[in-house]
């Protein structure tokens with residue numbers, strides 16, 4: 001016997017959290033730019049869909065030097081209203097129609113543990129030392145974005161991300177000309193209250209921090225020497241966009257460019 005799919009449309013964050021429960025059997029739909037084509041193309045189906053668009057989870061607030069962004073905030077809304085590297089990364093995603101519909105929560109959940117490529121906002125959020133507030137089994141939880149990406153989004157409803165305002169930020173990316181796809185590689189840097197942080201997108205299944213680059217800079221290495229250390233932090237992979245070989249060749253130069261953009265002098 002087939003069951004009629006249920007679509008839940010919570011009108012508040014509390015309703016969304018209670019409708020999500022422990023997440024079993026629930027398909028969350030943020031902007032739907034990944035989920036909807038899957039459903040329409042019959043590559044995925046759902047028994048219970050949770051639409052976040054009316055749940056009051058969109059918006060950017062600032063208080064005491066902390067930036068908070070609701071999970072249903074669109075990528076378009078991030079542009080110019082959030083600091084770099086996040087603003088520029090959002091600007092470079094897909095097309096206007098995608099940016100206007102896609103959400104930061106969906107971007108964070110794109111990739112890890114799923115059959116979709118990683119979201120391009122993951123590296124900027126790692127560079128910004130962002131934390132993610134989620135709900136699910138055991139209640140609400142706040143964790144660093146790296147930990148969230150490592151454990152994967154299964155069973156968690158992303159409610160909000162937050163980070164301290166950086167002093168400076170930079171974002172460099174490499175795409176495929178004349179295509180509308182995820183970046184081949186990206187580098188995000190931010191001067192945060194805890195120091196300079198560097199993160200890489202596109203080298204693996206999720207964004208990743210580059211601690212060896214950060215340490216080398218702190219120890220006084222030149223930009224070029226520090227940038228070369230990035231290959232100690234990430235193991236570039238082959239995919240349909242580029243080979244691991246190409247990524248290994250290009251990544252140190254991209255890191256050096258991002259460091260120059262944030263004001264680090266070449267030595």
Ligand SMILES: Cc1cc2nc3c(=O)[nH]c(=O)nc-3n(C[C@H](O)[C@H](O)[C@H](O)COP(=O)(O)OP(=O)(O)OC[C@H]3O[C@@H](n4cnc5c(N)ncnc54)[C@H](O)[C@@H]3O)c2cc1C
Pocket residue numbers: 027028029030031032033034035036052071072075092093094095098101102103104105106107108109110114118119120121153156157158159180181182183
């Ligand atoms: C033409 C095109 C171009 C694109 N270009 C890019 C690009 O350049 N860079 C890029 O990063 N992406 C790109 N994308 C992919 C996608 O648009 C973005 O990653 C987008 O941010 C996904 O967000 P969404 O809200 O639409 O996600 P959805 O489709 O709503 O959801 C994606 C996944 O996240 C889950 N999810 C959504 N919100 C939450 C939440 N709050 N809590 C828990 N789980 C949640 C969903 O269940 C689903 O598994 C592109 C897509 C298209 C169609």
